Amino acid sequence: MSKEQILGAIRRGLRRGPLPEDQAMALRARLAAHPRHLIPARSRLPRPDQILLFVRNLEKEFATVARVPEADAVPGVVADYLAAQNLPPSFAMAPHPELQALPWDSRPLLTRREGRAEASDQVTVQHGYAGIAETGTLMLPGGPRRPTTLNLLSETEIVVLRASRVVGAYEEAFDLLRAELVPAGGMLPRNVMLVTGPSRSADIESTLELGAHGPRRLHVVLIDDDSAALA
């Protein structure tokens, strides 16, 4: 009943009835085409500069970045980072094949559990789906292989991302998402997080403090798997 009331009031305001079929078709075509609007020029750069912009923006937003030449170097970089931050060498990890394939045994002191995060997890390791250079933003779609809680419950989140997955603008990341994770006529993943730096708040005296409710530290391990991206 409320539905008809609301729609009726809107139509009265617009001085028309329900949309005529030809106009509704045009709107459905717009939805199907979902056209892009203006994309800022800042991310339209040669590959190496695009990656540098991504890294620079991450750091501007208080994330830290480690670039590694190959995937095999990831466990070592993670172990060293945890040691340097005085954190325990154990973490909850996304059950993603790319993370599972890493040579974790090369660092026998590291212990890991796969699955969603629990409140007691101090450190989580997440699989980065895509990076967006425009603002140093990570795209992290939730799902069984990339649980959302890994982005929220720990004090320290480490995101492992391949450089070949860094794009310039948000639109390009959503194009990847649509092409790879949305079946034809299907739905978006239940949860898609765009994360730009660690959690923060300026609610106390308009002064920025890191680590409000989400992770206090965000560390990105960037694997240079894209030869075109190497300057």
Place this chain on the structure above:
Amino acid sequence: MLATSPAFKQNAAHAMADAGLQKALARTRPQFPAKRAAAVANLPEFEQLREIGKQIKNHTLTNLDFYLETFAANVERAGGHVHWCSTADDARAAVLNICQQAGARTVTKGKSMISEELGINQHLEAHDITPVETDLGEYILQLRDEPPSHIIAPAFHLNREDWEASFRKSHTDLPADRVFHERRDILTEARTRLREKFLAADVGITGANFLIAETGTSVIVTNEGNGDLTQTLPRVHIVLASIEKTVPTLEDTISLLRLLARSATGQDFSVYTTFSTGPRRADDVDGPAEYHVILLDNGRSAMMGTEFQDMLRCIRCAACLNHCPVYSTVGGHSYGWVYPGPMGSVLTPALIGVDQSALLPNASTFCGKCESVCPMKIPLPGMMRHWREKEFERHLTPATVRSGLAVWAWFARRPAVYRLATRAGMWTLGLLGRKKGKFTKLPLAGGWTEGRDLPAPEGETFFARYAREQRAGRA
């Protein structure tokens, strides 16, 4: 929420005498504009994006019925539920019903202005359900039983000593003699306290910055991550959103997101921008089992097709508050209802009636700063003027103002008399003020001269000077 908008003048006087508030305003006043200006300077396309944003919202409003139905169909396709609510009563009842069905005892909440509009907390408490605000600013306001004073920085009016006092008073299980060395200690105490609440909650309630018709998705934007914990951990997620939050596609949303954070906090992008589509899928390992959207009208559809329709483009960034000389002097509580500042002075009369809030559209110098920074290019001063006209038409204007306007109108309709009278007035004032060059007191204008001096006229009226210079120009 009970409106104290009719008492705006007393509220404002009280606010200007409030030392704590004035300290907070002095701290915040320069910050927001400087940060926004820096973010805008860093994006050369910002002006073009404003025009694009305006067009996206105008297109959506022109077809709002279509996009709302599309949004609702897609939410349902994803396994969610949509509750169409014409009034605040409908929405309160729908939220309560979902909470009761879920057997909820505690409910965590992300920041939502709609929730303030509905008074959800009071309604849940009256039915033995405990709501917990989790945005840091909203949390302390809940402890202090105060409404927010700003739409994105709800507790900016508090100082550190207020935070410490409230936490000591409320967190009585902690040692009374603990020391807060720095702001971080306050933050850490809240983080620890609220983490327990997140884990225990049965239902999570968030607002929505956007509702995407194409995908049936609700979008929230936060910096703390509290909204994400609220919508991820409990078994049930309720989204509170008003009908004008609708946007057609992901691409449209992205264009608006490029404007939102820059206009609001001066960030290029907020820390967490999260797209939620329906409840947990079969193979998901986290996320809510139920997903509900409360679609609230509460007076908005009545703005369609009126001179106030453009207000429905608002994306709640607060740039107009942050740049308003009136807001920056009296703070948010003075406005007496949910939405303060210029956007509130236009929206509040539409939602609660101009009879309750006629003073708000008058609380403006019409300097035009709000419109110049609005990412949606909403003509705020023009709409405040429309409200003033409606106030006058409906005889809500005080008798003294009406008689003053009547006197002015009598002269204004008789140009020769008007010019004669102003010439005589200027000449007299010029003569009287020649010595000091200013007036610190004037009969009948005590209220005006109380806060500032009137420079003495030089003896010539604007008309006279204009005519003189026109003649000189032609000669």
